[in-house]
Amino acid sequence: MAQYTRYKDSSGSKSIGDTQTHTNPSGLKCRDRVVDGYYYKDKELAVGGFSAAEGVGWENVFSSNLEDARIAAYWAAECPEVMVYYNSLTTPISTGRLTLIGETLVKLKTALNINSLDEAFTFLYLLANETTEASYKNIVKRSHDITAYGGTHTIDEGWAGNGTDAYLDTNFNPATDGGTVYQQNNASMCVYVSTDVVETKVDIGCRTSTNNYTAIISRLQDGTYTKTSSRLHTGLMPSISDIVSTSVGQHLITRNGNTESDLFGYQDKTLLQNNYLGNTNAPPNANMYIGARNYSGTAELFSIRKYAYAFAGKYFTQTQIESIYDILVGDWI
Numbered sequence: 001m002a003q004y005t006r007y008k009d010s011s012g013s014k015s016i017g018d019t020q021t022h023t024n025p026s027g028l029k030c031r032d033r034v035v036d037g038y039y040y041k042d043k044e045l046a047v048g049g050f051s052a053a054e055g056v057g058w059e060n061v062f063s064s065n066l067e068d069a070r071i072a073a074y075w076a077a078e079c080p081e082v083m084v085y086y087n088s089l090t091t092p093i094s095t096g097r098l099t100l101i102g103e104t105l106v107k108l109k110t111a112l113n114i115n116s117l118d119e120a121f122t123f124l125y126l127l128a129n130e131t132t133e134a135s136y137k138n139i140v141k142r143s144h145d146i147t148a149y150g151g152t153h154t155i156d157e158g159w160a161g162n163g164t165d166a167y168l169d170t171n172f173n174p175a176t177d178g179g180t181v182y183q184q185n186n187a188s189m190c191v192y193v194s195t196d197v198v199e200t201k202v203d204i205g206c207r208t209s210t211n212n213y214t215a216i217i218s219r220l221q222d223g224t225y226t227k228t229s230s231r232l233h234t235g236l237m238p239s240i241s242d243i244v245s246t247s248v249g250q251h252l253i254t255r256n257g258n259t260e261s262d263l264f265g266y267q268d269k270t271l272l273q274n275n276y277l278g279n280t281n282a283p284p285n286a287n288m289y290i291g292a293r294n295y296s297g298t299a300e301l302f303s304i305r306k307y308a309y310a311f312a313g314k315y316f317t318q319t320q321i322e323s324i325y326d327i328l329v330g331d332w333i
Contacts, residue, residue: 071095071098072086072098075099075102078102078106079106079109080116081116081139081140082101082105084142085101085137085138085139086098088137089133090133091131093131093134097129097130100331101126101139104327104328104331104332105139108324108327111320111323111327112320117140117141118140118141119181120181120313120314120316121140121311121312122177122179122181122182122312123144123170124138124139124311125137125146125290125311126308127158127310128158128308128333129155130155130156131155135153135158136148136168143171144170144172144177146169146170146171146290147168147169148168148169149167149168149299150162150167151167151168157194157306157308158192158194158308159290159291159306159307160304160305160307161291161292161303161305162302163201163303163304166292167289167290167292167299167302168289168290169289169294170288170289170290170312172287173287174187174283174284174288174312175283175284175286181313181314182312182314184281184282184283185233185256185258186255187232187254187255187312187314188252188253188255188315188316189205189232189252189311189312190251190252190310190312190324191203191204191216191290191310192249192251192328192333193218193249193251193305194305194306195247195248195304195305195306196219196246196247196248197219197247197303197304197305198220198221198247199219199303199305200217200221200301201217201301201302201304201305202215202216202289202301202303203215203217203218203290203307204216204288204289204290204310205294206287206288206289206293206295207284207286207296208285208295209284211235212282212283212284212285213231213233213234213235213284214232214233214283214284214288215231215293216251216253217230218244218247218249218267218305219244219246219247225243227241227242228240228242228244228247228251228265228267230265231253232255232280233281233283233284234263234281235281239260239263239265239274240253240265240272240274241273242267242272244267244272247305249268250266250324250328251265251267252266252316252321253266254316255315256315258280259279259280260279266321268329269322269325271318288312291303308332308333309328
């Protein structure tokens with residue numbers, strides 16, 4: 001929760017709606033506004049500090065939490081997507097959580113050099129949110145919200161499957177809903193796994209035939225070792241297959257072309273081995289599921305793992321993937 005200091009205009013020189021810029025000793029600026037006869041200085045949202053000398057004409061009244069309307073107005077200007085998301089909620093999240101989400105999105109847009117999230121993502125779910133409803137909403141745009149079928153959502157941790165019949169339907173069909181962002185030869189899919197479980201179950205994916213398959217399996221047993229197994233718009237054989245010691249982490253698969261050399265898989269920031277030989281196929285014409293695989297409309301391969309966030313979007317470079325990891329893990333794990 002952001003903090004502010006509220007000052008009363010003791011000089012009578014300020015009126016409602018006035019703005020004032022103060023310069024702290026280091027020369028940085030901060031944003032100030034008079035609201036309802038009081039002057040507000042954000043300690044976290046503004047840039048720079050506010051010294052006693054700069055407060056001439058102002059009477060320090062008290063310090064407390066920045067009021068909800070003030071935070072909402074700030075984020076409406078700073079990051080419109082977060083307020084569209086916030087206003088779609090039936091049960092509002094706290095302004096502290098709103099601020100955290102806003103800060104996350106601003107950092108993502110800066111790192112990816114985009115003006116709006118839908119330039120790079122088709123969906124982004126922050127499953128480790130403070131309410132179940134907020135966890136299942138797509139932060140990118142007002143479509144592809146999750147429909148949950150069982151499982152357990154834990155506040156600030158994420159959603160976990162039951163290994164029997166639980167899954168999350170993203171309501172995103174990669175064959176029909178990708179638009180200009182998610183395409184056959186320019187796409188990414190990612191999920192953060194919070195629990196270490198060895199099982200041949202799908203963390204995120206869908207399939208309509210042997211040759212139209214998209215999935216991430218974070219850790220399965222293969223003889224004497226465990227490995228990850230993933231594919232993106234390829235056949236049944238895994239495209240990305242490498243030895244791993246845990247399923248915990250950010251699992252991402254991305255491609256920027258139609259050949260095996262254009263396909264890349266990562267666990268956290270580590271580039272994994274690519275074993276695929278062949279070109280891409282059309283994306284599966286089925287909704288992506290989290291915690292299971294959608295096989296032509298039937299959920300199967302149910303996982304018991306827990307997930308903190310998931311997203312799909314365009315191709316990302318290794319530098320961008322590392323930035324996304326630092327931001328999402330730093331804010332939400």
